[in-house]
Amino acid sequence: MPTRTADTLNLRVAEFVDAEGHYSVAGGSEESDTVEARLSRNGQQIADLSGGWAPVPTTAGPARYRLDLTTRRDSPEWRYATRTDTAWEFTSARPAGDAATPLSLLQVDYRVPADLLGTVRGNRPHELGVTLRQPAGVPAPTGTSVRVQVSFDGGVTWRNAPTKGSGTRYTATVPAGRGTVSLRVHAADRAGNVVDQTVLQAYGLR
Template identity: 50%
Template sequence: MYKLALSVRRGEPGTEIRDEWLWGSATETVWEFRSDRPLPGTRALLPLLQLDYAPPTDLCGTVSAGHPHRLPVTVRQQPGLPAPRGARITVDVSFDEGLSWRAARINGTGREVVATIAAGGAPGGTVSLRVRARDTAGNAIEQTVLRAYGLR
């Protein structure tokens, strides 16, 4: 079993770079995966699960603070690898940039689910996400996106 971690931050508060990146300003992704050594002279794709989100934001990247909303989440493999089997997905949400988290209700099973994000936060605030997925082969991903999108 291997573990790979990636942390990305876009600028510090009050800097020009931070002002350009209102949403998704920091991500932490940790993959766990199994991999065999490829045959000599060959390459092997690593089974790093990927997450796709489709929040119902407006053109400014915001949703209404006063209403729950649905967040479709899909787990997939890199192109060239078979789709993950038996995926289990959980979603946690934070309205205080990761200081506290609460579980979202999940509808559906497998590679595509819809999380119901309860009404929370205040206009001008943000929604942060922490999503975990694992397939039956033991491959897993945990991804935290601070300031994933805003509230209006």
């Protein structure tokens, strides 16, 4: 969980997570898994965490941070979600006390009506669920907005997916298509927390 203790940021984010909450990090049994991670403060890069997570010293005053995380999987048996690009923006200052304080990295969960092979019928539109949440210890997001875009050609071209909802739950209508569905989501809340996430070839169409 990403936290801040005094003037040290610990941005530990699980790079690979499944629908059941199981997770793994790069550098494990899958040699083809790669991760790039960089942290910026007020528009200036202050850390490259691509080689592994490490504490990042920072300044005491309020500042705007951006964490960029890219994951890739190239193994032949990994058909979907072969690349993700996620950028979190949040504001942080030195917390009171010495305890680790959770950071407001807005999270996106997806509900896809896929079968056991990771595919959805593509000859008609289908509904994609999007749920927003914060890490444990951070109040649930309020005053949220969500934009969803989809691609059927691996991210070469994008189209808007009509989206409705409020609070922490939204539903996007994915139009009929062929091949695979890539997703691009922008979400923000009233507190100024923002997440932009792209998942290439998130799931297949049959």
